[in-house]
Structure formats: C-alpha cells, structure tokens
Amino acid sequence: MIYDVAVIGAGVSGGSAAMELSKYNLKVVILEKALDAAMGATKANSGIVHAGYDCEPGTLMAKLNVEGSAMMEKLCENLKVPYERCGSFVVGFDDDDKKKIEELYQRGIENGVENMEIIDGEEARKIERHLSHDVKWALYAKTAGIVSPYELAIAMCDNAVENGAEIMLDFEVTSIEKKGNFIISSPGKSIEARYVVNAAGIYADKISKIAGAEEFEILPRRGEYILFDKKAESKVSTVIFQTPSKMGKGVLTAPTVHGNMFIGPDAQDMDDKEDKSTTIEGLNYIKEMAARSVTKIDYSRIITQFSGLRAVYSGKKDFYIKNSDMLPGFVNVAGICSPGLSASPAIGVMVRELLQKAGLEMKENKNYNPVRNVPKPFSEMNEEEINEAYQNDSKYGRIICRCETVTEAEIVAAIHSNVPALTVDSIKRRTRGTSGRCQGGFCGPRILEILSRELNKEPNEIVKSDKNAYIVDSRLREDKHND
Numbered sequence: 001m002i003y004d005v006a007v008i009g010a011g012v013s014g015g016s017a018a019m020e021l022s023k024y025n026l027k028v029v030i031l032e033k034a035l036d037a038a039m040g041a042t043k044a045n046s047g048i049v050h051a052g053y054d055c056e057p058g059t060l061m062a063k064l065n066v067e068g069s070a071m072m073e074k075l076c077e078n079l080k081v082p083y084e085r086c087g088s089f090v091v092g093f094d095d096d097d098k099k100k101i102e103e104l105y106q107r108g109i110e111n112g113v114e115n116m117e118i119i120d121g122e123e124a125r126k127i128e129r130h131l132s133h134d135v136k137w138a139l140y141a142k143t144a145g146i147v148s149p150y151e152l153a154i155a156m157c158d159n160a161v162e163n164g165a166e167i168m169l170d171f172e173v174t175s176i177e178k179k180g181n182f183i184i185s186s187p188g189k190s191i192e193a194r195y196v197v198n199a200a201g202i203y204a205d206k207i208s209k210i211a212g213a214e215e216f217e218i219l220p221r222r223g224e225y226i227l228f229d230k231k232a233e234s235k236v237s238t239v240i241f242q243t244p245s246k247m248g249k250g251v252l253t254a255p256t257v258h259g260n261m262f263i264g265p266d267a268q269d270m271d272d273k274e275d276k277s278t279t280i281e282g283l284n285y286i287k288e289m290a291a292r293s294v295t296k297i298d299y300s301r302i303i304t305q306f307s308g309l310r311a312v313y314s315g316k317k318d319f320y321i322k323n324s325d326m327l328p329g330f331v332n333v334a335g336i337c338s339p340g341l342s343a344s345p346a347i348g349v350m351v352r353e354l355l356q357k358a359g360l361e362m363k364e365n366k367n368y369n370p371v372r373n374v375p376k377p378f379s380e381m382n383e384e385e386i387n388e389a390y391q392n393d394s395k396y397g398r399i400i401c402r403c404e405t406v407t408e409a410e411i412v413a414a415i416h417s418n419v420p421a422l423t424v425d426s427i428k429r430r431t432r433g434t435s436g437r438c439q440g441g442f443c444g445p446r447i448l449e450i451l452s453r454e455l456n457k458e459p460n461e462i463v464k465s466d467k468n469a470y471i472v473d474s475r476l477r478e479d480k481h482n483d
C-alpha cells in the first residue's frame, strides 16, 4: 500500500492535519512513536483556547490562533470534546501593568479579536469573585475558553480513522528516505507515502534533519503545574493571567473542563528534551505567583503536579509551518508552542492547503462525517439512560472507578476504539478512570486486569503510560518460586 500522506506525530497538530485530510479521498496514515495519541506537549499544557491578543500581529501564531479559536466551539461539539467559553482576564496591579494591558488590547484589535474590554478591579471581581483585591485593572476577553487538550487530539485522530485514515502507534520514525516516494521506517517496519507531514513536536527538528529537509533547532521550555481536586475551595471559573514576559504568558490560575483548578506554568529553558520532572523551586515559584491573582488557594486539595515541554523554534518567534524547499512533498509543522492548541483547528487547514500547493490532488470525501459517535459517559446518564445502557451491555453494571464513576463497559469500549487505549493512562484520557481523588489507588489494579484480559496480555506486560513503565513486576514472584 502506498499512502498519499504520512503524518508523523499524533498531537493536536498531526491529529488536526489528519482529520482535515480525511475530508478528501486520500489514503492517510498517522505514525506515532508512543503507545497513544497526545503523548507530547498536547498531554500536559494549560488547556486554554486563547482569544488571540497575545501574539505579535502579522505572525502565523496570531492568524492561526484567532482562526483556530473561532473554529474550536463547533469542532468540539462535533467531536464530543469538553470545551467551555469561560472568558479570560489579564490582571494588573499597578500603572505599569495597566500600560501592558492597553498594549495587549491594541494587539488584540490588530489581530481581529472580538469582545475584549479593559475593566477595573471592582468590575472584574463581579465576574470572578476569587480575584485578589490587589487587582486594579483587567483585560477581559470573552472569547477565551478551555478545552481538554488530550481528548481533542484523540478525538481528531479518531475522527480521521472513522473517515478512512489509519493510525500506527508504537511507530517511532527513525529514517526517511526519498526514492520517488518517501520510505519511512521504524525499527522492524516501514511504510511508503507520497507526501509527509512532520508534526513531531519537540522532535520536529530531528525528523526534518533525518529526512534531508531544512535544518533548524527546537528548544524545550518546561512548564510546571499543580492540579487541585474538584472539591477545592475558592475554585476560579475564569482563566486568570498576569501580564506576560518575554518567556511567555506567565503563571495562570484556571479551571479545567472537568471541574478541577490548576496553577502554573513557569517557564524554564532546558537542555534535555525528555526532562518532564517537577521541582521544588518551580512549584514554589508558581505558588508565589498564583497567590498574587486570587484571594485564596486551597493547598489541602492538591491531587497531583506535572510538567510539559513547549517546543520553541530557535529562529523568529513564530510557528514554523512550511513546505520544504529542499525536499518537495515534505511539510514541516514545527515550533508549535503556545498557542498551538488554540490554533490547532486552523493548523490542519493550513497543512492541507500547503499539500495542495505542493501538488497533492484531492477530491472531496462525500462520506466524510464530522460528527463523532461516542456514547454518553455513564456519569452523565439519567436513570432511564442507565437502564437502557445496562440492558444492552451488562458491563455498565460494574463501576470500576468510583471517584469518577466509570464503568467496565466504558473501559472495554476505549480499549477497542479507533485509537485503541493500550495503557492504564490511555484509559484515563478517554474515560477519566484513575483521574479522581485516589489517583488510581483503588481502580488502577482493576483497570490493569481488564486491559490484560481484553488485549490478551499478561498483567506484567501492561504499562502505565510509556513503553517499559510496567506496573506489575512478576519476575520477583517467579524468582521466589524458583528458590
């Protein structure tokens, strides 16, 4: 089989490109090195759909942010991905901040952002009652929202597959040769494609280099977070930024679409593209900064901390989305740092246009279905719906995750879905199982059992998230038996 397009990377950029291409009669394959989609920056970020006032006017970032943000609501409705247009504030504490807020407002106007206003602290506190009394000014952007980033990427890939694309997980691209078509290889396997989209996130520089396309550098910039339980007091309902610096948009306090709250991220330039650790210094810094924005933070309700790595292009501050001049048929989608999530719906469209420019012919896929067919989560069903679901599948009668009320039926469906859940964390990203207060303490072993049964694997072959992240080490027991 010769694919028309191979998309490398199943984050929001690759997912969006594949979904857009599946609207046409093309053979598309997504190649992802991890055991799931959304395992790069798309997994660990703030989940904010930015209004678009922050980016430098005239940049791709500004254009795609505003376009993507406008597309997001309808897209999430179609893909059944949690999204909420909750609005955002950039808060200011003194006259200097007020100046910066006015600059952001002007930028927003130039970028075409609608529904923004500058209001004083009192007005702002009427909208967000937890805002600190020290806040004197705020830029209020009503079009800003929040989305579940990993669910968005998984849903985009799922929709692409539903409409004819393929996804290959555990396919780490290690070589790309052009022999007429592109031969793209991972240890022990290879595929052939006419066009390639490089959406490999932090490793997009490496992929471009091994293909023989342009050389550039992608630098990792880490951001750490603290996540709070749904039951935390003084949970905010809007996204609260402080004025930005050259390192980024600063520490924010924000709700998640699942009813939690988080604070973060900081911004640390790193040498190691794999270092997603959290640090005492980083966490203390975000605590200190977040305390400026709100009246109170309920630290008794922390449930976890994590970090993500931004993919920063070493050249001009912008996304690097281009047809390669050196390697016809190869498209780079690189340097997709923030606001890449917000821009992602528009990134897919741009990639499709670039491929058309590069000579790829495409005819509309008349059977394309933009609406994802996913059952309602058990936790949102009414009594009648629960009875009906149980009549159809008795596994709805077994609740596995009690914190988030997730049933065995939903877990089994996730394992056998278009983008199959192969790990314990993949189940979490699709069903919320293990993401509650106990963080998998109770339901984790049950989910492991179900994965083992459904995938026909031994429990000690099931991993938490990445390859080699084994949960059960049965060799210990085997050794004991041998004694």
Ligand SMILES: Cc1cc2nc3c(=O)[nH]c(=O)nc-3n(C[C@H](O)[C@H](O)[C@H](O)COP(=O)(O)OP(=O)(O)OC[C@H]3O[C@@H](n4cnc5c(N)ncnc54)[C@H](O)[C@@H]3O)c2cc1C
Binding pocket: 008, 009, 010, 011, 012, 013, 014, 015, 031, 032, 033, 034, 037, 038, 039, 040, 041, 042, 043, 044, 045, 046, 047, 048, 049, 050, 171, 172, 173, 174, 199, 200, 201, 202, 203, 207, 222, 223, 224, 265, 307, 308, 309, 310, 311, 336, 337, 338, 339, 340, 341, 342, 343
């Ligand atoms: C701390 C932080 C906060 C952020 N906050 C926001 C925000 O609030 N709003 C916003 O709009 N944006 C935000 N962003 C930016 C946003 O997360 C990214 O722009 C977006 O997720 C990038 O998606 P991507 O698909 O380009 O890259 P990724 O999600 O990194 O995906 C790349 C994929 O390529 C795969 N891959 C890599 N190498 C190979 C290989 N050799 N073979 C096969 N596959 C490979 C990876 O496994 C990965 O799945 C934030 C980012 C960070 C880190």
